[in-house]
Amino acid sequence: MKPVLYTYFRSSCAWRVRIALALKGIDYDQVAVNLIKNGGEQYQEQFKMKNPMGQVPLLVIDGVSFSQSLAIIQYLDETRGGPHLLPSEPKQRAMVRMIAEIIASGIQPLQNLETIMRIDEKPREAWVQHFISKGFKAVEKMLQDTAGRYCIGDQVTMADLCLVPQAHNANRYKVDLTPFPIICRVVRNLEELDAFKAAHWACQPDTPAELRQT
Numbered sequence: 001m002k003p004v005l006y007t008y009f010r011s012s013c014a015w016r017v018r019i020a021l022a023l024k025g026i027d028y029d030q031v032a033v034n035l036i037k038n039g040g041e042q043y044q045e046q047f048k049m050k051n052p053m054g055q056v057p058l059l060v061i062d063g064v065s066f067s068q069s070l071a072i073i074q075y076l077d078e079t080r081g082g083p084h085l086l087p088s089e090p091k092q093r094a095m096v097r098m099i100a101e102i103i104a105s106g107i108q109p110l111q112n113l114e115t116i117m118r119i120d121e122k123p124r125e126a127w128v129q130h131f132i133s134k135g136f137k138a139v140e141k142m143l144q145d146t147a148g149r150y151c152i153g154d155q156v157t158m159a160d161l162c163l164v165p166q167a168h169n170a171n172r173y174k175v176d177l178t179p180f181p182i183i184c185r186v187v188r189n190l191e192e193l194d195a196f197k198a199a200h201w202a203c204q205p206d207t208p209a210e211l212r213q214t
Contacts, residue, residue, distance in 0.1 A: 003028040003061035006050070008035045008042075009204040012108055012165035013069040014057040018204075019161045020073045022195035024082035028059075032206035035113055070104055073158050085158045092153075095146050099139055099159035103166045107135035111169060128173040136170065136180050139163070143182040149189050156193070164190050168201070 005021065005028050007014035021028055033056050034041045041047060042054045051058045051067045059066045062079070066072045077085045087093050109115060110131040116124050146152050151159040167187045170177060177184055190196050197203075202213035 003059060004031055005029070006031045006033050006047070006056050006058040006060075007204070007206070008033050008056050009201045009207045011035065011056050012169055013055070013104075015165040015199060015201060016069045016161045017057045017059060017072050018199035019164070019195055020076050020085060020158075022198045023085070023156065024076055024080045026076070026080060026082075028061075030205055034206070040113075070100055070158065070162075073161060077158075083156060085156070085161065087152060087155060087157065092146075095142065096152055096157045096159045099142060099146075099151055100162045102135050102138055102142075103162040106138075107132055107166060108169075111173070125173055128169075129175050132166070132170045132173065132175045133179075135166075136175075136177075136183060140180045140183055143186065147182050147186055150186055156190070160186070160190050163187060164196060165201075 003021075003026060005014070005017060007018065007030055009032070033047060035056070038044075040054075042051075042056060048054050050060075050065055053067060055067065057067070057069055057072065059072045061075075066075055073085060086096055111128040116128060119127055143151060148154040150156050151163060163183065164187055167177075167183060200213075201207065202211060
């Protein structure tokens with residue numbers, strides 16, 4: 001049976017996993033979980049039986065349901081062929097995980113839909129801009145020492161899978177990216193890769209027609 005990814009086109013967490021699946025050359029089916037429709041399909045009992053956290057992504061593979069994007073990516077890296085998304089050298093591997101965690105734990109949860117919907121509408125954009133900028137300052141500083149063509153030298157890693165979706169969120173919320181030239185350069189390089197193009201939110205099966213790009 002093909003793996004099944006429960007996803008939402010604009011979820012940055014699901015986007016990371018789509019990139020990993022594309023890089024690994026894994027054929028899979030998608031099930032769309034609309035995070036907005038009817039109060040959020042992720043909260044419906046039918047989905048929460050699959051993932052009690054009520055979040056995407058959820059990947060059903062090898063007879064097991066995995067949630068949490070970084071856990072999924074690392075599982076794919078450990079069990080599937082294709083390019084390695086974590087370097088073999090321990091220090092570089094730790095740096096990949098540091099960048100990924102800054103984004104996945106230090107930025108994204110503070111600007112995801114569930115969080116910002118609990119904030120009054122007027123200060124939402126400023127809230128999001130603050131936390132993305134704070135995290136990007138840390139990432140930019142790290143990239144001064146680690147970046148080549150991508151976050152860690154010239155090898156695509158899990159850090160890159162986290163960075164591209166977060167950069168798009170930054171643009172969506174009108175974050176000034178001028179102070180982050182290395183991030184911008186790395187993202188441009190990554191966006192040239194076929195796997196990143198295929199995983200882009202604007203070309204997914206559940207992307208609304210008015211937002212779809214080819």
